[in-house]
Amino acid sequence: MQVTMDPTTEINYALGITRICMQALGLWPRTSNKLRLTIIAIYLLALTEWFAGQYAYYITKKLDWMPFIVKIKHTVVAHMFIGKYLLAIIAGSQFGECLSALERDWHNVKLTYEIEIMRIYATKGRYYALICFILSFTTVTLQLIVPLTPLSESRAFPYPSHYWFDYQSSPYYEIVYTLKIFSSTILAACNVTVDGFIIILIMHVIGQLELVSEHIRNMEVMKSTIETCVQRHRVVIWMAETLENSFNLVFLCHFMVSAIVMCLAGYSLMKSVERNESLESVISMFFIGSIAFHLFLYCYVSDKLTEKSLQVGYSAYCCNWYQHECKQSKPLLILMIRSSRSLKLSAGKFIVLSLENFTDVRDYLVVNFKAEIFWYIKKYFLQVLKTTGAYLSVLRKF
Template sequence: MSSVHDEHATSQNSSYQRDIRYIFKLNSWILGSLGIWPIAIRGIGQHASKIVIVIFNLALSFAIVPCALHIIYDEKDITMRLKLCGLLAFCLTAMTKYCILAIRRPKILRCIEYVKSDWWQVTFRTDRELMLKYATTGRNLTIIGVSFMYIAGIIYHMILPFCSEHKINNQTIRPLVYPVYSKFYQSQISPIYELVYVAHCMCGYTIYSVTAGACGLAALFTTHACGQIQMIIAQLENLLDGDKFEQTLNVQQRIAAIVKGHVRVIRFAAVIEEVLQEVCLVEFASSVCTICLLEYYCIVDWQADDRIGLTTYFMLFVSFCFNIYILCYIGELLMEKSSQIGSICYMINWYELSPKSARSFILILAMSGHPIKITAGRMADLSLTTFGNVLKTSLAYLSFLRTLVM
């Protein structure tokens, strides 16, 4: 992989630079703004990402601590407490994922190097088109998830707080995105109010960027792995013809190239698992409660005829469901593609090969019998079945919550 950074080397893919910018641009913008995306900066700039991470974590703490104090000491209404507890849990979840991604930056860099190396070595135009197809799928999933998340976040932070009058003891107060403990009365005085509001907006940006960025990172790496598996499948289908190989290679060398590519994908998937398993575990553990609470908020605002609140919470609900769906969909896609290799090994004209060459498929068949999986903390596989279980569990909790509160 060191050849990727060799300035004197020539890439086999003439469109290498353009392709890399295309697949990395969106994720580098989102995670780079949070100091998570690994970049090569020398001098004092190499500490910039650490400074950014500290600043955004302080912004999260600036919203979490006063909100927690407000829930404990000030708020008495059970419905408002539920709304604020959901908000607080969301903030804490985002902070946890942020810290995990910050710790996993070396592993993220390793995955990026894997992706760059694969694009660097593309030889055939059909292989590049195949890789671009899967890269576009991951990019489109990221764009949709980011759009839902940011639109809902903008409404929640910049429109919803100003749509209703806020009074305490018949005195109108200026609204804030996150509630503040009553003892901090200075938060209503300019310019402290403006500073607090900006800090709350920074907190919101951090929350939505971490959530969308984690799903985007999973989509980027997993769809790339699927593209590499599809290339292996194409090589297996053309093993005897040799169209997908250098003309100088014999059958045994072609099989060796296929096995080498398969092993590389498996190793890449293992690194992806290391990067994402804790983030996915936190995401799934929190999503059941968050989706349940958002469903409850939608019901309450529907009954209260609060259209803006209903729209905001419904968009948040859709964005959360879609983020979980992205993780489960790409996990399902990776399992399906990796198990497909075994089927293709059997479907090709392997009987036309020499017995010695045919025996080489035994290990490939054995490995494809254990498809590559992405898990949530090694406790649950990311699959569409898991997505269905998350929705069913959230509805069960919603039924319990309605019985308890209403």
């Protein structure tokens, strides 16, 4: 049954707050190039102050190994966020192509069941992106208010920083602190916006694969032709491969740095628990949870993408192909051959994102820590991560 719906409203609902953040960060493909470049230049200039202050701190301060490990996690994760932002800027044209494909699918949908399936996956993508926003901005907010608590040092900054002027006196301290708030918000927004938009697009592709399977299973009822199913499947494969080819470096950036950052944050959590620093422990837990959830989302949607792509071939095999003429059934062979090669996401073309690799993230840790740190990580944090991933792998089957 055909129904009337407003495609623009559905698209805006699917993108949600991600669209607003993309426009604010200069990543929205429909924004004029002049405005985009202006926004990007302003943000990069603001972030220069953030990184310069931290670099100066590490150069001028002679820190012992343990305090250095506790403090460096913010700088490492900031490099990951700005790296993802720059990669998203470079992949701007691919963002536009995928967005156009999403809009085209919403404008072409007609039947009630098609709209329901697309709404289900649009809602999932929207909620996943929203959880990323909540976790990331909660972590940043907690970090920003730490210097304002009585437990903190007088006139401290949220992140370790040093400048070649009297930054402790007014109004310099207030100005620098305001810049820290601004730049920290930009960094968090860069991370969750890029992740959120990619997740929404991948969930849309998964929904389209579900539609193709549904078309094949109910070919006679819906009066759809085999050629139409094959053509739609071809478009979905193109979109999935475009996402993979365009953003595999983003996945690699997040996958590799996440292993290091979560290890640093895990060690910081253990030390803060030993010193009974409750606020720092809470921040470290949110920090770990945010990074781990982003990584888990990439692995989860990649697993779902693989599952749904293989399901298309299975649906073609189980349909009533024997009731059609030989000439009409041949396109199904093409569809099954294409489906035999599952769609997946990879980190840099050599690490397949999956829940199995999520639980084995320790294998990609490339930094050699001192024995005490590695012992803490191995005994407490990575074992918890692997166990949690195993439970999630079992629960998702129910």
